[in-house]
Amino acid sequence: MQPIDLNKLAGYFIYDAAGPLTFTSPFFLVLFTMFFGVFLLVYKHHYAKIIYVMLFSLFFYYKSSGLYFMLLIASAVTDFTLAIILDRAQETWKRKLILTFSVIINLSLLGYFKYTNFFINLFNLTTENPLDPLDIFLPVGVSFFTFQSISYIIDVYRKEIAPLTNFLEYSFFISFFPQLVAGPIVRAKDFIPQIKKPNVVSSYEFNKALFLIMCGLFKKAVISDYISTNFVDRIFDNPTLYSGVENLLGVYGYAIQIYCDFSGYTDIAIGVAMLLGYHLPINFDAPYISSSITEFWRRWHISLSTWLKDYLYIPLGGNRKGKFRQYLNLFLTMLLGGFWHGASLNFIIWGALHGSALGVDKFIKEKFALKDSWLFKLIGVLFTFHFVCFCWIFFRASSFESAQEVIDQILFHFHPDLFVQVIQGYQYVFLLILLAFVLHFIPNVSTEYMIRYLMTCPVVVKSILLSLLIFFVAQIQSSDIQPFIYFQF
Numbered sequence: 001m002q003p004i005d006l007n008k009l010a011g012y013f014i015y016d017a018a019g020p021l022t023f024t025s026p027f028f029l030v031l032f033t034m035f036f037g038v039f040l041l042v043y044k045h046h047y048a049k050i051i052y053v054m055l056f057s058l059f060f061y062y063k064s065s066g067l068y069f070m071l072l073i074a075s076a077v078t079d080f081t082l083a084i085i086l087d088r089a090q091e092t093w094k095r096k097l098i099l100t101f102s103v104i105i106n107l108s109l110l111g112y113f114k115y116t117n118f119f120i121n122l123f124n125l126t127t128e129n130p131l132d133p134l135d136i137f138l139p140v141g142v143s144f145f146t147f148q149s150i151s152y153i154i155d156v157y158r159k160e161i162a163p164l165t166n167f168l169e170y171s172f173f174i175s176f177f178p179q180l181v182a183g184p185i186v187r188a189k190d191f192i193p194q195i196k197k198p199n200v201v202s203s204y205e206f207n208k209a210l211f212l213i214m215c216g217l218f219k220k221a222v223i224s225d226y227i228s229t230n231f232v233d234r235i236f237d238n239p240t241l242y243s244g245v246e247n248l249l250g251v252y253g254y255a256i257q258i259y260c261d262f263s264g265y266t267d268i269a270i271g272v273a274m275l276l277g278y279h280l281p282i283n284f285d286a287p288y289i290s291s292s293i294t295e296f297w298r299r300w301h302i303s304l305s306t307w308l309k310d311y312l313y314i315p316l317g318g319n320r321k322g323k324f325r326q327y328l329n330l331f332l333t334m335l336l337g338g339f340w341h342g343a344s345l346n347f348i349i350w351g352a353l354h355g356s357a358l359g360v361d362k363f364i365k366e367k368f369a370l371k372d373s374w375l376f377k378l379i380g381v382l383f384t385f386h387f388v389c390f391c392w393i394f395f396r397a398s399s400f401e402s403a404q405e406v407i408d409q410i411l412f413h414f415h416p417d418l419f420v421q422v423i424q425g426y427q428y429v430f431l432l433i434l435l436a437f438v439l440h441f442i443p444n445v446s447t448e449y450m451i452r453y454l455m456t457c458p459v460v461v462k463s464i465l466l467s468l469l470i471f472f473v474a475q476i477q478s479s480d481i482q483p484f485i486y487f488q489f
Helices: 006-011 026-042 046-088 092-124 142-157 167-175 188-195 203-237 244-275 293-299 302-316 323-341 345-367 374-396 400-412 416-425 427-440 444-456 459-477
Strands: none
Touching: 026 046, 046 092, 046 142, 046 167, 092 142, 142 167, 142 188, 142 302, 167 188, 203 244, 203 400, 203 427, 203 444, 203 459, 244 374, 244 400, 244 416, 244 427, 293 302, 293 345, 293 374, 302 323, 323 345, 345 374, 345 400, 374 400, 416 427
């Protein structure tokens, strides 16, 4: 027997910038299995459970972003303290001042890491003595836990919830590892009541959790990564080297790639949390069957769209100050939503397009009585899908010029005669894309049937299925698996 390589073993527990911990890494799957085994021993003891899960969450974040896990702790200490001070304040001006101070701290944190170089570049456009961009590391998930902190302090200000007085419980809420680095964005009023409840997992919930984890792994590590590496990335890296038909298929491919990537992460997050006895909100609900852009945003990244509505759109005035302000508020909300994704012209254009489309959609529905028929529904689905795909070009392209090249190739260098040749050349890519769309359009009742069927399977069968999937994922991992797209936000 060979001696254990202690240096190699220690390397698994030290942050590696080149290989941050993700849900699809074999190490996480082994680590979670060990974590879950200990969790089963402590989950009935409230504080032991809280401390254990919190420490694991901090380790998980350390393995994702290194020493920036201290940033998460600092953010938790700040908002925990300010929320208590805010709750005790009586005068309105004091409450507003404390709230403003908290929001400024959170947005300043977000602004430094995500937007410093953006504003340096803007400044450089106006001066003959340009500044050098700073070498700033973007901690994974900073946007998500910052938004979560902001919603907590605002809910305390609105007196919708009472602030937590136990720092361990607040730290548990803000650092809960399944949704820490890429959402869904969890509301305090939805999650905090679960902290003190007994962790009870029914047979249905256990099997649903297992089903979601397997689906998430398959969507991310098999479908999304394969079509990304073998087709989509090639197109967007050099659009002019490919015909318009290849660029168009690349856009369709990215539409399914980002869906499988992000919804796959969400499925795993919800499944892992459910195994522990906690319920996270749904974040995706078959968005590409939407017949309008308004419906799309009720189905896509639901936790972000509802956050933007409750904490930005409504405070801006919502629909309470006339039609013009309503349309303007919709536009500004989505514009800022685009800017949240990243400090670049492309994300601003992406947000502006969606904001404009929401206003146009609302105007049409108010002015015209559209027929509610399958034909209009189909037309709406096709139009909405292609509009969303057009917007994805700006979301995915590395620059505005690159996005222009993709559009130019599609409009002026299409070459439809190459369609069959392209399909044959990338047959496995398009088989996976087709499979992804088929799975996307499967109704929820079929999903429920599969979960119920999984409940009837013997434990041995479930173990074999999960083991085979993990083995398959491990093989893909060895060929440089792609990081989750939303880690960059």
